[in-house]
Amino acid sequence: MASSATIVFSKSPSPIYTNHVSRYPPGSVSVVSFNRRRGFSVKSALIEPDGGKLMNLVVEESKRRVMKREAEMVPVRIRLNRVDLEWVHVLSEGWASPLRGFMRQSEFLQTLHFNSIRLEDGSVVNMSVPIVLAIDDDQKNRIGDSDRVTLVDSVGNPIAILSDIEIYKHPKEERIARTWGTTAKGLPYAEEAITKAGNWLIGGDLQVLEPIKYHDGLDRFRLSPSQLREEFIRRDADAVFAFQLRNPVHNGHALLMTDTRKRLLEMGYRNPVLLLNPLGGFTKADDVPLSWRMRQHEKVLEDGVLDPETTVVSIFPSPMHYAGPTEVQWHAKARINAGANFYIVGRDPAGMAHPMEKRDLYDADHGKKVLSMAPGLERLNILPFKVAAYDTTQGKMAFFDPSRSQDFLFISGTKMRGLAKKKENPPDGFMCPSGWKVLVDYYDSLSAESGNVRVSEAVVSA
Known part of the structure; x- marks a missing residue:
């Protein structure tokens, strides 16, 4: 990518931003915004949250005792399931700003049909996946004319109050079709959170009684958007670049991230900081669990593959939808906040294999193309990256060179998992050894659990 600033206009009125580059005073982050009447404007500060204000829906500590009563x-x-609680977490910390709670029908329909929400001042913010709470007929009848409900966890502990509520029909087929572009059976999130959910949706304003904690040893890694902003300021960042992932970090990923920082330095930034932001909500069954991924990420930093x-x-x-170009907009929008x-x-962001056919569900290039022209994401600089593969001539991960394609080995996630399951090592230079050991240990633990289950079954049958 060239080091000079480039603004490319599509045939539509909206601009497509490839790079916005300027030099600013220390501690600032460059922001280029577009206003249809005034044109381009530049300011220095951390990029503003969507809607101009970062939502914090957690009740102030001094008021928590009263609010809990x-x-x-x-x-x-209303009892929350696992995914519901993850959405309460997302909303409470402002990842979905300017939402103040679960979507009412107007917000839901705009999200479903326009991938965006129009604010009172006429501006538009991106919002591509519905953040909604489903209830069943019995719950709807119990609510009656009430204007608020208490949301509780799996054991009945109050989590939040949902006020000024609105109840409306849950159009499941339409929601699935518009989010995924298909209603094929086997979509992980749809089966987890939609098809068996209630026939009604309830929206309203959230008051979360205290910060959401999981007590799984990983809460120290769960920084809210406001905490992240404080950390970027503390580190004197003048650019922040985010990398979304739900897999272990191999050296190809590291190459993309370190190369991005190098490019930003060449573009004139003094201290670009990487936000390595692994997804921590619901994932499909064959993905590596969060706890193991975080162990692996720590090893990558300890070994200096990425600079701490x-x-x-x-x-x-956030929970994971695997909704390709639709979902990648949500991932990008949340990182603005x-x-x-x-x-x-990169290639096929948030994508997956078709659940019923032997093909990818989405075109591999559509995600990055959609991001470059999505409504409400004009302020975000999109950095498409080249494909990284294992270069057999250099013995390391490198950017793919089609002129010598025979020299490159593509190690897919499926192949990587297969090697780890068999305790076989990948080629030297694919992943740091300590990080690979974490992955092998994870699959080894699955084998041990499977063996224990077989033993238990044998004892029972005897």
Whole structure:
């Protein structure tokens, strides 16, 4: 990518931003915004959250005791499942700013049909996946004319109050078709959170009684957008570039991230900081669990594959849809709220194999193309990256060179998992040894669990 600033206009009125480059005073992040009447404007600061204000829906500490008593007095309780709680977490910290709670019907329909929400001042923010709470017929009847409900966890502990509520039909087929572009059976998130969910959606304003914690040893990695912004300021970042992933980090990923920082330095930035932001919510069954991925990420930093001084590792609490070009907009938008003004996007972001056919569900290039022209993402700098593969002539991961394609070995996620399961080593230079050991240990633990299950079954049958 060239080091000079480039603004490319499409045939539509909206600009496509490839790089916005300027030099600013220390501690600032460059932001280029577009206004249809005034044209381009430049300012220095961390990029503003969507809507101009970062939402914090957690009740102030001084008011929590009163609010908890109030939550106990609300007659109707809605029990949250795992995915519901993850969305409460997302909303509470402002990842979905300017949303103030679960979507009401107007916000839901705009998200479903326009991938965006129009604010009161006429501006548009990106919003590509519905953030909604489903209830069943019995719950709807119990709510009746009430204007608020208490949301509780799996054991009945109050989590939040949802006020000024609106209940409306849950159009499941339309929601699935518009989010994934198909209604094929086997879509992981749809089966987990939609098809068996209630026939009604309830929206309203959230008051979350205290910060969401999981007590799984990983809460120290769960930095909110406001905490991340404070950390970027503390590190004196003048650019923040985000990398979204839900897999272990191999040296190809590291190459993309270190090359991005190099490019930003060449473009004139003084201290670009990487936000390594692994997804921490619901994932499909064959993905490596979060706890193991975080162990692996720590090894990558310990071994110096990524520089700890210029890398912030933090968990993104969102559930995963695997909805390709639709979902990648959500991933990018949320990182704006966390303070990132550059977003790295690669091949088939948020994609997956078709659940019923032997092909990819989405075109591999559509994600990055959609991001470059998505409504409400004009302020975000999109950084498409070249494909990285194992260069057999150099014995390391490198950017693919089609002129000597025979020299490159593509190690897919499936192949990587297969090697780890068999305790076989990948080629030297594919992943740092300590990181690879974590992956092998994970699959080894699965084999041990499987063996224990077989033993238990044998004992029972005897």
